[in-house]
Amino acid sequence: MAAVGLAVLHIISMATLKFAVLPGDGIGPEVMDAALGVLKAACKKHGDELDYTVAAVGGAGIDKFGKALPDCTLEACKKADAILFGSVGGPKWEKLPPAEQPERAALLPLRKAFKLFANIRPGLLYADIAGASPLKSERIPNGIDIVCIRELTGGIYFGEKKTWTQPDGEIAACDVMQYRTSEICRIAEVAAKTAMARGKKVCSIDKANVLETSVLWRKTVTEFFAKNYPEISLSHMYVDNAAMQLARDPNQFDVFFTENMFGDILSDEMAVICGSLGMLCSASIGDIKNSIGQKFGLYEPAGGSAPDIAGTNKANPCAQILSAALMLRHSFGRDETAREIEAAVRKTVCGGVRTADIAFGGESVGTLEMAKAVEANL
Numbered sequence: 001m002a003a004v005g006l007a008v009l010h011i012i013s014m015a016t017l018k019f020a021v022l023p024g025d026g027i028g029p030e031v032m033d034a035a036l037g038v039l040k041a042a043c044k045k046h047g048d049e050l051d052y053t054v055a056a057v058g059g060a061g062i063d064k065f066g067k068a069l070p071d072c073t074l075e076a077c078k079k080a081d082a083i084l085f086g087s088v089g090g091p092k093w094e095k096l097p098p099a100e101q102p103e104r105a106a107l108l109p110l111r112k113a114f115k116l117f118a119n120i121r122p123g124l125l126y127a128d129i130a131g132a133s134p135l136k137s138e139r140i141p142n143g144i145d146i147v148c149i150r151e152l153t154g155g156i157y158f159g160e161k162k163t164w165t166q167p168d169g170e171i172a173a174c175d176v177m178q179y180r181t182s183e184i185c186r187i188a189e190v191a192a193k194t195a196m197a198r199g200k201k202v203c204s205i206d207k208a209n210v211l212e213t214s215v216l217w218r219k220t221v222t223e224f225f226a227k228n229y230p231e232i233s234l235s236h237m238y239v240d241n242a243a244m245q246l247a248r249d250p251n252q253f254d255v256f257f258t259e260n261m262f263g264d265i266l267s268d269e270m271a272v273i274c275g276s277l278g279m280l281c282s283a284s285i286g287d288i289k290n291s292i293g294q295k296f297g298l299y300e301p302a303g304g305s306a307p308d309i310a311g312t313n314k315a316n317p318c319a320q321i322l323s324a325a326l327m328l329r330h331s332f333g334r335d336e337t338a339r340e341i342e343a344a345v346r347k348t349v350c351g352g353v354r355t356a357d358i359a360f361g362g363e364s365v366g367t368l369e370m371a372k373a374v375e376a377n378l
Contacts (some may be wrong), residue, residue, distance in 0.1 A: 018080055019081055020083045020237060021052045024085065025086075025307070026304070027305060027315035058106050068106040073241065087304050089102040114298070121150065121283075125274040129354070130349075146251065150264065150267055154212075161174070181220045184224075198255060205266065242262075279322070280319050283327070292332070296331060314356055316357050316358065325337075348370070353369075
């Protein structure tokens with residue numbers, strides 16, 4: 001697996017790693033337990049200890065405290081150096097007003113509270129399980145290894161929103177898309193540093209043929225890379241073409257980055273192309289430093305809470321395990337331990353130990369068995 005994130009500071013002394021654990025709903029608690037077991041085993045090898053606080057979030061927070069992000073959960077996060085997040089939501093809470101539903105009322109406030117403006121999502125598919133992708137195997141004979149970087153705190157999701165009644169009585173609504181050059185430069189910096197750790201190749205995705213914000217985006221990105229990272233190969237692509245190119249030939253990209261809404265859509269498309277949400281992790285980071293001088297971040301699997309299989313020991317814990325590895329890398333400077341976890345997941349999956357989502361109808365194991373196999377391969 002190629003490097004997927006920013007350059008990190010290596011901390012060689014043993015330490016206690018302090019983080020908040022927010023298991024969430026559905027399969028969240030069981031894959032979180034599986035990931036924590038692997039995390040403990042991996043850190044123990046290097047003499048590190050874990051100090052984590054478990055707190056309710058999402059539907060669990062609503063049921064227990066009346067809101068998706070309870071005050072006590074937010075306080076636990078503020079006292080931590082990172083957040084290991086599960087999955088939230090489910091049919092039980094779908095009748096709540098949109099602003100009170102688990103995902104919107106938990107993740108968005110957390111991103112805002114900790115200024116987590118960049119989401120780093122690796123799109124990784126091992127060659128041994130390329131058949132899990134809906135793409136024809138001849139298109140991806142060596143699997144997939146790309147990275148999507150999405151801007152998280154700007155754009156239309158956070159712009160002014162308004163609903164009103166027009167003079168003729170018809171209801172109208174609008175959402176404002178807005179970006180400042182500083183917001184564009186800081187996400188470009190994340191993309192550049194990620195690319196420097198990989199193939200020095202970046203694609204910036206916009207809609208500059210239609211949107212004024214994208215005109216500014218493209219101009220700012222072009223100037224930023226020319227001034228700060230001339231050694232990186234920079235290209236631009238319209239978002240509609242990018243969606244098509246991801247489905248046609250995903251490995252033409254190495255690192256691509258884009259604004260909030262486009263990133264939301266493209267990262268989900270990438271997840272489908274990579275075969276199983278159960279294998280895809282993500283990191284959301286900002287500029288806030290934690291108590292040990294690393295980046296405070298939130299780390300979560302790309303998939304949802306899958307309430308239909310909750311409690312059945314069928315869920316794939318690899319995305320949660322790999323998210324924990326990203327936490328070690330970005331928020332604790334434990335790159336070596338992170339690489340060991342990533343290598344153990346690869347060895348396990350490519351060795352034939354797989355949950356049902358990547359077993360292609362063959363023999364499969366459960367959530368706990370998968371985690372134990374990864375732990376054994378550390």
